[in-house]
Structures are given as structure tokens and as C-alpha cells.
Amino acid sequence: MDELLRQFTRSGCEDFAAAHVVCFGHTVRGDCPMNEIEYADLKADPLFQPHRLSDLGAFFAALGLELAPDGAERIDHISIELEFMTVLAAKEAHAVDHQSGDDALAAVRDAQRKLLREHLGRWSLAFARRLARMAQGTTLGAMANLLGEFVKSECGRLKVPPGSEDLLLRPVDGTAERVCDSCGLQTHLPGASVPNSRT
Secondary structure, three states: OHHHHHHOOHHHHHHHHHHHHHHHOOOOOOOOOOEHHHEOOOOOOOOHHHHHHHHHHHHHHHOOOOOOOOOOOOOOEHHHHHHHHHHHHHHHHHHHHOOOOHHHHHHHHHHHHHHHHHOHHHHHHHHHHHHHHHOOOOHHHHHHHHHHHHHHHHHHHOOOOOOOOOOOEOOOOOHHHHHHHHHOHHHOOOOOOOOOOOO
16 A cells, blocks of 8 residues: 555656556457456366356346446456445445344355455456556556455455466457458458459
8 A cells, every 4th residue: 555655646647647558558458458257267168258247247236236337347347346346345344333233244245255256356366466567666556566465355354265366368269350361351441342242
């Protein structure tokens, strides 16, 4: 936290903006993706991605949460998963403050454990480490370090084994690109006729 506070200066904000472009660029899949399903076991089942997204969506819905209709991020984005963790922390605080009983407190802590074990804690340390390396010495790098410390702390508090910091990015599936290459359409300008095409 001290590192992050030191970075909150005018030049620190400029460094943040520059580091953001370097680390994330303008695409979903860059050198430091912000989505959970980009971090996977290289031998994972082909259904890993849709299963992970479906599980996360069902988990949110079970607690009465859903993405805003105009939301710009996928459900597995780091900001969405952290916001979900914030909601669970607020529910935990409410259960403690209002003495809601052991069952209510146990239920919300079980939900926190599940989120950490199966989603946020599984991949965010790898994301944080990758981001901290790429944005070292900037406000964004300090935020990455704080994220790593937070996730490790929550995993420790709730007795959940943290995910690996060395989790690799899943390989990009080039099948769709190869299919597009084979059809020949991309070699022609828009509106041009395509040889041997059927109308």
C-alpha cells in the first residue's frame, strides 16, 4: 500500500496512462490479458473456456447478481471478479455487524472461498505478477503488487490455497484464422468479386 501511495502524484498518473497502453494495448488478448479464461492449463479440455464462464455466471446469479446490460466487460474480467469479491465482503461485514447468525456468516464465507478457489484466486496472482513485471516502477505496477498482496491475504484468511503465479496464458486457437485464410475472401478488397464464388 505504501508503494501505491507514493505513486499518487501528477507524474505518477502520467506514468499510469503510459503503462496502461504498454501492458494492455487496445485488444482483449495482449501480453497481459485481464480475463480469467486467458490463464489456463495448457492441456485443458477444449470446453474449459465456456465452462469457466458459465460457472462464473451461475455463481453470480445464485447470489442475485448480474452484469449491467450496458456493461463493457466480460464476466471474467479482473474488475468484475474483484467487484464481486467486494460485494461478498460487504455481505460478510453486514452479517457480522447485524449478528445475522453463524449460518449466514458461514454461507457468505463459503461463497468467498469458492470465488477464490475456482476463479479469482486461481489466476489473479499470475495476472498480478505479469502486470507488476511489465509496469515495474509505475502506479500500475504498484496496483498489481497490491492486488497480489490482497489475494494472498484473502486466501490465507479463508484457508484457500492460492493459485500459481507462474500460470501460463492459454495458446491462441488459430483454427478460425486458418479457415478464413482458406476461403480466400480476405485477399480481396471489400466489394470485389471472388473467383469461383457461388451467388
